[in-house]
Structure formats: C-alpha cells, structure tokens
Amino acid sequence: MRNIFAQTFHEAAKLDERLCMVVADISPAGAMNEFRKDFPERFINTGVAEQIMIGMVAGMSMQGLKPFAYTIATFALYRPFEFIRDDLCYQNLPVTVVGIGGGVTYSTLGSTHHAQEDIAIACAVPNLRVIAPCDPEETRHTTQWCINQEEGPVYLRLGKAGEPILGSSQSDPFVYGKLRYLTHGKDVAIIGYGPILKMGFNCAEKIKAQGKTCSIISAHTIKPLDIEGIERMLASHETIIILEEMISRGGLADAIKIIAWQVKSTVKIHSYSLKGEFIHCYGSHEDILNAHNLNASEIGSRI
C-alpha cells in the first residue's frame, strides 16, 4: 500500500509543483525515494519531531502549497495530536496526514507502534475526514482523491506492504464518501475498512458453503460516513458482520449500530474489533489479530 501511495503521489507531483511531502524520520518506501530524488526541495524530513512536521505542513498549506505529512500512524496522529486539531482542523486546511501501519500492522513492535484507537480519535475532530482503503488499488484512488481535494484536512490510514488486491471487475468503482461493494450478495453483508477486509473473503467462503450469498463492502470513507448507503445495506441483508482493526468504541461498528437503532432495523449485527487492551504479544500481523480474537474461524462461527 505504501508503495502504491508513493507512486501515485510521485506521478501527481510531476504535474503539480504545489505537492510536497513532509516526513518525520521514516525510511521512505522505494517510490518515495524516487520523489525525493526528483524533487529534493519538496521532500522535507523534520527528523524525530512530529509537532514541527504538522506545524510545517499547516504553514505550507497556508501559503498555497499542497503538503502531505507522512509517518507511522501512531506518530502521525497521537504525538502531534493538538497540532492536527488546532493547526490543520481548526483552520480547515487541505492537508493529508498519512498514517502508515494502521491498526496492529507493526505486529512485533509492541503497543507503542499500534494505532488501535486512531480512527475513533480522528473521527472525533471537526473538519477531519477519515479514509482507510482496503487494498493497493483503493489506495491509489484514495490518494488521488486526497491530492485533488481542496476541502480540508484528511487522515489517510494505510497498511504497510504486501496487501492483496481485494477488488475485482465485479466491484463497484471508488467514489469518495460512498460504500464500495467489492462483491454483491443478498443474505449477509460483511463491511469494514482497511486490509482486514481480506478476512471477510475467508469468512464469505464459509457463509457460501451454507448456501447463502455475501456482499463484501469497503467503507473506505469512515468520515463522512455514507449514512444512506448504510441504511440501504441494513434494509437489504439479513445479517451484518462488521470487521474493524480498531477498538470497538468510536468507529464504524458504533456508527452502524446507531444508524440501525435510528431506522429501527431488526437485522442481526455482529461486530468484530480489537480489544480495548494493550496486548503484550509479539508475532506476525495475523498472530496479533488472533490475540485480539480477530480470525476467520471466530468470525464465521457466529453465523
């Protein structure tokens, strides 16, 4: 994902000289190095200093540039939080803050590097749009949207590397602010954001074996959420499964349950998210998700 992001950014930067990248001591992925080589003055590394990373992108935006801030999600959002809130959101500047390794992607690095609450925190701040693509292709589209938009600040949550492409020719095209059906079914809707949606495909296989059909839906734009799309999803399926690589409070699951209550939906809703705990477990990304009870067999077992 981060490579596709960097490639997309680099290509756009060749045409738009306002695009700049401000990072805080993060080793850039291959394509990011290409951007740095081509436009050394537009690539700034503030070092291990995230507050000035955000302060700088705000100041650059105030003078008409289109800067992106980029580092590991915890350091992109948590460390300089008040700078994101005041400098970017209060002033409503069109700046994208990219958090890589969203969720527990950095599985061996411990909770200091786990963005478990980032979506809830980002969704709470006025003016901040929150986007989390599910695969490299969606990363390309969301990055392009961030590059082109002039509306205000965005928190773009990415994974890391090696994520599979989940969409296909059957999938809906990407539209900012709209749910994207990767597959269409009638019985069960599996909805989520980010690379964890891959688990939805494993789960869908089990559901299909029971003779039921599945929609798999990428809610890439978590804020502003496609409320009408959620209402239609609730009305057109029997069971909803929500997958979220984030704590259970303040994210997609909460939002869908509130909408379901408001429209008096009687659909069954099962949500799966990270535990609200600091887990002292080290291993692969899958291992850490498993320690949070996020695995396909656990999810499928309740249908």
Next chain:
Amino acid sequence: MIQQKNNIFNAALSKIRCIKHRKRILEVSQRASALHVAPAFSCVEIVDLIYSSLMRVPTSSDDVGDFFLMSKGHGCMAQYVILEALGILPKEELDRYCTPEGILGAHPDRGNPGIIASTGSLGHGLGLAVGMAYAEKLKKTNSKIFAVLSDGELQEGSSWEAAMMAANLKLDNLIIFIDANDFGGMDRMSQNHHAFYPLRDKFESFGWESAKVDGHVGLEMNREYSKRAQKKPFVLICKTIKGKGVSFMENVPIWHYRSPDKDEYRKALDELECGLK
C-alpha cells in the same frame, strides 16, 4: 497580506501611536471581562514597529508582500487595535469584541481581516511560521514572515523543534520577536524556571542569528533588525514589562487576564494621557 505604506521609523510618532493603541485596548476592555490587557501592553511597541516600518509593501500584482503571525495569541488586542488603525479591521468589530454579534474573540481567528493564523494554544506559531517561510522559499518570492512569540511559549518543546528546523532549512526570511516579559500566567520565569535563561545563547546554539533589545524602544529594535546579516533565521529578544504603560498593571499577575473596573479604567487612562502631554 497587509497593504500599507512603508515608513521610515519615527520614534515620536510611534510613541503617540502606542499610547493611543493602549487607550483603545482599555476602551474595549470595558465591554469584556477578560481581555488579556497586560500581555497586549507588553508587545504594543513590537507590533507597531513591525506593521509601521518593517513589513514590505507589495511591489506588483505578483508580489504579496510580507506576512505577520501573532503566535502569542492572547496578546492579540495589540494586533487588533493596530489593524483597526490601519483601516484593515473595522471599528464596529472592535466594538463588538467577544460578543455573539461580532467576529473577534480573545484569540486570533484565521480568516478575520488581517489575521492569517488561529492561535491561542502556545507553541504553535513558530512551527506555522517555519512552514510559511519555507513555502515562500519554494515559491521563490521575497516575502518575509514576521512572528511575535511570548517568552512563556518557548517553554513548549514544540517551539524548539521549530527553531531547529528553521535553522536546518536556512530560513533567512523568518524573523521572530520574543516578547520577553518574564511572566507566564502564574509567576516570573526567572524565579521559578531559571534554567530557561540565558535565552539568547539557546537560539544561537540552535543556529539562529540573535540580538537583545528593550522591547519598548522602537529605535533600538529597528536598529538591530536592520543590522542583521540576513543569512539565518533572526530572533530579536525584546525585554518588555508585562502591563507596560499603566503603573499599577506593570508586573502584577492579575492583569494577565482581568479587565479593569471603572475606577481602574479612569486611573489608567489618566496615566496614559499624561504620556501624550
């Protein structure tokens, strides 16, 4: 962007202007219980000098001139009254200060006439100014960024992240004035945070050019500004008195926030008017 005529600094005229600015601040204070009189009074001469003499007039339609950022947002009354005197901020808005009918609050709000940044939380302005100054470098303009900071907000670590980055990026178009009145909201930094000093050495070691002056003497500030080598970011450490101009407000912590009552207002005006005679 501020459009005005560039003036040669005139000390006598500046003195009269600054007394009028203080009187106007006091006048507005009678309509709001909280106005940060003393933090505004300590930087009146600094802000007056920047607007009256230092900021460059745009020379063509492609030239946007220089920029001013009030990092110590709680001192913004000094900026408001100067913007009003320059005809940038309407008098009615000062009269509607901190009311639901108006647009001006106790901290600057981006988008209001003459206000380019929303400040109020301390330790943000220098980072914004660094980004602005770097953007102007990338755009290859001659614009300079002027910022006024409090000494108190230099206790924020973010200010030093920004100071380091300004020097790394060789931002010779960044000029900051430190309103060094020695007071935070509570007490004197020189008494309780003595490791804060010496301040000038800290900036020099971070790669800045610096000078130290009396922040109530425009001539001194103007002289040191003019002497700068223009090869590094420049900091002018301006020794000031919190509440300057009204004897009973000077260096008395309560005036950080409180507005004077009617008797105090009358007394303060009398003192200021004596200065005009």
